[in-house]
Amino acid sequence: MKFSVVIPLYNKARYVHGAVRSVLAQSLPPHEVIVVDDGSSDYSAEVVQTITDPRVRLIRQPNSGVSAARNRGIAAATGDWIAFLDADDWYHPDMLAALKQAHEACPEAGMLGTQTRTMTNTLGDPDPWPVTDGFVEVEVVEDLRQRWMRTAPFNSSSVAIRTSLLREMGTCFIEGESHGEDLDLWFRAADRTLVAVVNAPFAAIRVLPDSLSRRTPPATPPEYLKRMRDAARSGEIPPERRRSALWFVGQQEVTMARETLGGGNRLAALRFLWDARYVAFTRRWQLTLLMALFMPSHAAETFQRWRLRSAEAFSPEGPVQ
Known part of the structure; x- marks a missing residue:
C-alpha cells in the first residue's frame, strides 16, 4: 500500500x-x-x-x-x-x-x-x-x-x-x-x-x-447538514441509508438547539427544533423544547455545563475520547 x-x-x-x-x-x-x-x-x-x-x-x-x-x-x-x-x-x-x-x-x-x-x-x-x-x-x-x-x-x-x-x-x-x-x-x-x-x-x-471546536454556537445549521437532508429527500443518498441520514441531521439540530440555548439564544434554539421536528417523537427533542420554552434566562450557564456532559454523544465530533 x-x-x-x-x-x-x-x-x-x-x-x-x-x-x-x-x-x-x-x-x-x-x-x-x-x-x-x-x-x-x-x-x-x-x-x-x-x-x-x-x-x-x-x-x-x-x-x-x-x-x-x-x-x-x-x-x-x-x-x-x-x-x-x-x-x-x-x-x-x-x-x-x-x-x-x-x-x-x-x-x-x-x-x-x-x-x-x-x-x-x-x-x-x-x-x-x-x-x-x-x-x-x-x-x-x-x-x-x-x-x-x-x-x-x-x-x-x-x-x-x-x-x-x-x-x-x-x-x-x-x-x-x-x-x-x-x-x-x-x-x-x-x-x-x-x-x-x-x-x-x-x-x-x-x-x-x-480550537475551532470552542467557537460560538452557530445560529443557523451548517451547510453540510442542509445538503445531507436535501440529498436524503431527493434520493441521492442510497435508500438503505436515507433514514439514518435524516435521523443524523435531526439529532445534530437538537444538539445545536441545546448549544444555542446554553448561549442564551432561545429563538435560534426554537428554530433548530422546528427544523428537527421529524424527530419530535424522541425524548431528547421534547425535553429540549420544554427547556427552550420554560427555562429561565439566568439558568443558561448551569444548563451549558449540563449540556456538555449529557449531549456530547450527539455532537458532530462525537464524545470526547
Missing part, C-alpha cells in the same frame, strides 16, 4: 515539524508527505523546508481555507491511498501499519480509520503510547452515520481514503466552509463504500485554546 499523507498547514510553526516527523517515523513508511501551506503568516513553511527527507513535498498557496489546502494535496498525491493529518496532530509510529491491517481485514473497504487520543499539552510531542494488549479489533462499518451517533470512530487526523474513490467523487472538501466540511466528505464517501476502522487510538489530537 502506498500512503500519501496530506497535511494542511496554517500558522502551526510550533507543531508542524513534529507532525511531519511522526509520519516519517512510521513502521510502514509513507509513500510521500504533502504539506500544503495555506498562506501562513508565521514561519510555518520555513520549518517544513528544513526537513530534507525527499518524501516531503511543500506546496504553497494563498490563504484559501483548510478545504482548499486538502483538495490541493489530494490533486498532487501519487499514492493509492490518501491519509490526512492536521499540522498540530501526531501519528503513533504504527498508524499506517494499523490502516494496512484494516485494509487486509476488509479489502473492499474504500475508507480506513482508527480511533484517536487527546493531547492537552500545547508544546512538545507525546511519547509513543501502548495502544493494545496484542489484539486489535477491526470493525467494518456499513452505515457511517448510524455508527457516528454512538461515537465518532475516527477524525480528520486518523482516516485514509482510496485515491481512486476521491478522484471519482470529483468534489472532495467543499471550499469556503469552516464547519463540518470534513464530515461532509466522510459521509459522502461512506455512501459509496464500506469503512474499516481499527478500534484502538493510533493518532493524537492536540486540543489548543484557539
Whole structure:
C-alpha cells in the first residue's frame, strides 16, 4: 500500500515539524508527505523546508481555507491511498501499519480509520503510547452515520481514503466552509463504500485554546447538514441509508438547539427544533423544547455545563475520547 499523507498547514510553526516527523517515523513508511501551506503568516513553511527527507513535498498557496489546502494535496498525491493529518496532530509510529491491517481485514473497504487520543499539552510531542494488549479489533462499518451517533470512530487526523474513490467523487472538501466540511466528505464517501476502522487510538489530537471546536454556537445549521437532508429527500443518498441520514441531521439540530440555548439564544434554539421536528417523537427533542420554552434566562450557564456532559454523544465530533 502506498500512503500519501496530506497535511494542511496554517500558522502551526510550533507543531508542524513534529507532525511531519511522526509520519516519517512510521513502521510502514509513507509513500510521500504533502504539506500544503495555506498562506501562513508565521514561519510555518520555513520549518517544513528544513526537513530534507525527499518524501516531503511543500506546496504553497494563498490563504484559501483548510478545504482548499486538502483538495490541493489530494490533486498532487501519487499514492493509492490518501491519509490526512492536521499540522498540530501526531501519528503513533504504527498508524499506517494499523490502516494496512484494516485494509487486509476488509479489502473492499474504500475508507480506513482508527480511533484517536487527546493531547492537552500545547508544546512538545507525546511519547509513543501502548495502544493494545496484542489484539486489535477491526470493525467494518456499513452505515457511517448510524455508527457516528454512538461515537465518532475516527477524525480528520486518523482516516485514509482510496485515491481512486476521491478522484471519482470529483468534489472532495467543499471550499469556503469552516464547519463540518470534513464530515461532509466522510459521509459522502461512506455512501459509496464500506469503512474499516481499527478500534484502538493510533493518532493524537492536540486540543489548543484557539480550537475551532470552542467557537460560538452557530445560529443557523451548517451547510453540510442542509445538503445531507436535501440529498436524503431527493434520493441521492442510497435508500438503505436515507433514514439514518435524516435521523443524523435531526439529532445534530437538537444538539445545536441545546448549544444555542446554553448561549442564551432561545429563538435560534426554537428554530433548530422546528427544523428537527421529524424527530419530535424522541425524548431528547421534547425535553429540549420544554427547556427552550420554560427555562429561565439566568439558568443558561448551569444548563451549558449540563449540556456538555449529557449531549456530547450527539455532537458532530462525537464524545470526547
